[in-house]
Amino acid sequence: MAWRHKRFRYRLVVWRCLNCGAFHHYETSICRRCRSNRIAEELLPSRAKLVTFTAVKNPPAGFESQAPYVVGIVEFEDGTRLLAGITDCDYEELKPSMELERVVRKLTQDGESGLIIYGYKFRPPIKKH
Numbered sequence: 001m002a003w004r005h006k007r008f009r010y011r012l013v014v015w016r017c018l019n020c021g022a023f024h025h026y027e028t029s030i031c032r033r034c035r036s037n038r039i040a041e042e043l044l045p046s047r048a049k050l051v052t053f054t055a056v057k058n059p060p061a062g063f064e065s066q067a068p069y070v071v072g073i074v075e076f077e078d079g080t081r082l083l084a085g086i087t088d089c090d091y092e093e094l095k096p097s098m099e100l101e102r103v104v105r106k107l108t109q110d111g112e113s114g115l116i117i118y119g120y121k122f123r124p125p126i127k128k129h
């Protein structure tokens with residue numbers, strides 16, 4: 001698979017404003033924060049810090065089979081924050097300001113078409129024994 005297709009499929013691309021640094025998750029030509037048109041496409045950073053998190057026990061339609069699951073606000077090195085799924089860990093393991101790494105995971109499956117939707121989540125780095 002061509003990288004261009006792969007990164008769109010996994011939603012790893014963000015559009016960053018070169019003027020104020022804001023992330024946009026959908027292609028845009030104008031920054032929603034500062035109205036600049038200096039937008040560059042880039043890869044979502046692979047490391048982030050956990051800011052806050054919560055367990056979702058009553059998920060929206062399509063995510064029922066995954067409940068309960070954890071979502072959190074993660075913060076990148078440049079201070080940009082993002083709401084993302086947290087995976088591969090127990091809720092008790094999570095602590096504010098811990099380091100996380102980005103992984104690609106199945107997000108949901110469309111019941112009618114059987115289409116599996118992938119996207120990024122974050123997890124604590126795997127400990128090396």
Ligand SMILES: [Zn+2]
Nearest residue numbers: 017020031034
């Ligand atoms: Zn901007």
